[in-house]
Amino acid sequence: MKPFSRxxxxxxxxxxxxxxxxxxxxxxxxxxxxxxxxxxxxxxxHSENGILGMGPAPPPxxxxxxxxxxxxxxxxxxxxxxxxxxxxxxxxxxxxxxxLCVLGAFEVAENGDIANWATSENDTxxxxxxxxxxxxxxxxxxxxxxxTTKDGRxxxxxxxxxxxxxxxxxxxxxTNLGVFDVVKGRGFVVVDMAPGVTFEALQExxxxxxHLPG
Amino acid sequence: MINKIVRTMAEAMAGIKDGSTVLIGxxxxxxxxxxxxxxxxxxxxxxxxxxxxxxxxxxxxxxRLMELGRVRKIICSFPRSAGSVVFEELYRAxxxxxxxxxxxxxxxxxxxxxxGIPAFYTPTGVGTLLAQGKxxxxxxxxxYVLERALKGDVALIEAWExxxxxxxxxxxxxxxxxxxxxxxxxxxxxxxxxxxxLGEINPxxxxxxxIFVDRVIRVDRGPEWA
Numbered sequence: 001m002k003p004f005s006r007x008x009x010x011x012x013x014x015x016x017x018x019x020x021x022x023x024x025x026x027x028x029x030x031x032x033x034x035x036x037x038x039x040x041x042x043x044x045x046h047s048e049n050g051i052l053g054m055g056p057a058p059p060p061x062x063x064x065x066x067x068x069x070x071x072x073x074x075x076x077x078x079x080x081x082x083x084x085x086x087x088x089x090x091x092x093x094x095x096x097x098x099x100l101c102v103l104g105a106f107e108v109a110e111n112g113d114i115a116n117w118a119t120s121e122n123d124t125x126x127x128x129x130x131x132x133x134x135x136x137x138x139x140x141x142x143x144x145x146x147x148t149t150k151d152g153r154x155x156x157x158x159x160x161x162x163x164x165x166x167x168x169x170x171x172x173x174x175t176n177l178g179v180f181d182v183v184k185g186r187g188f189v190v191v192d193m194a195p196g197v198t199f200e201a202l203q204e205x206x207x208x209x210x211h212l213p214g
Numbered sequence: 215m216i217n218k219i220v221r222t223m224a225e226a227m228a229g230i231k232d233g234s235t236v237l238i239g240x241x242x243x244x245x246x247x248x249x250x251x252x253x254x255x256x257x258x259x260x261x262x263x264x265x266x267x268x269x270x271x272x273x274x275x276x277x278r279l280m281e282l283g284r285v286r287k288i289i290c291s292f293p294r295s296a297g298s299v300v301f302e303e304l305y306r307a308x309x310x311x312x313x314x315x316x317x318x319x320x321x322x323x324x325x326x327x328x329x330g331i332p333a334f335y336t337p338t339g340v341g342t343l344l345a346q347g348k349x350x351x352x353x354x355x356x357x358y359v360l361e362r363a364l365k366g367d368v369a370l371i372e373a374w375e376x377x378x379x380x381x382x383x384x385x386x387x388x389x390x391x392x393x394x395x396x397x398x399x400x401x402x403x404x405x406x407x408x409x410x411x412l413g414e415i416n417p418x419x420x421x422x423x424x425i426f427v428d429r430v431i432r433v434d435r436g437p438e439w440a
Contacts, residue, residue: 090318
């Protein structure tokens, strides 16, 4: 079994993003997706803090302190990019204008529920940021995450055990072991597997029933 | 003659009362009105409710205001970030109240306040802990949470250029919450990098019209930000 690396997961997501989409990428592996979209394919990146047409990190010595992404890292602006305030930025999100949001997650349930902001109900001061707005608002929500936790517990589950971010929002999940569509009334449908991974091995590492396409 | 430009920080901070709700612009350090926060620390108002995206970092600025025990409650979307040590300490000790609000809901609650809308339904947060105790209503087959407008007594914001009527422009991602907060407070105080003569800012480029702004003070952030 040869699981996808983080870079390969990001590349696998990038492959599925067509030209012309407006896309918001969350922190972590989702941020790496931008590096794998070919330069000639115009995908417009949105950042919650008021940027459309966000470009890659600047070269050393060319950092503009006024220009950061949602993770507060320095970025650049592509020709054609624009700036706007937070209420407009989230109007784009909530108003269904973004074609896609890619987020990390702790758990995704077979009905598309996502948990990605708090690890326990007792964690009284977790940081939600824009995750709930993005999950509820974008036209599509894809999740990219490891298939299991560090101690081997499944992250694809029947029902989320962590506090929810949004209900029924996820339509696709990319893990280090495979790619899954979340189909209403059916659950997780396997659309791709990492090299050497079998359906049985995937099922063994998942907390919900997996389905083959068709 | 209308002149909203003030020359000293004491003038800028005049009249801020104990118990005020203070909206503080910025996203991390970008667009954060550092000099005004320092001014508020000097000014002395206490028992404050602060509204900001983050709960301060390090031991300066908003973190310092909190450390001095002047903040009763913080309303924010992302209290835990690298360096939010003061917030963590106070929160663990039960010495500060916290209201977590999804980032877009936070922006819209202030926009609504500035636009005279007392509450609104939003799909964000439905079915989550952050919707607990709030009215949920189905509209055209989808569930929405009722969120209330969030009004400030004071807004501290940072802009790029300002003139004596209070017209403001912003710089790149430094815009973020600033224009929204400017609309939502009784008293809006802007620190600007550049003062302009009336008419010098292209009217097409004004982002926050002066009607939303009460005081403007020039603060040079230094060459790095110029």
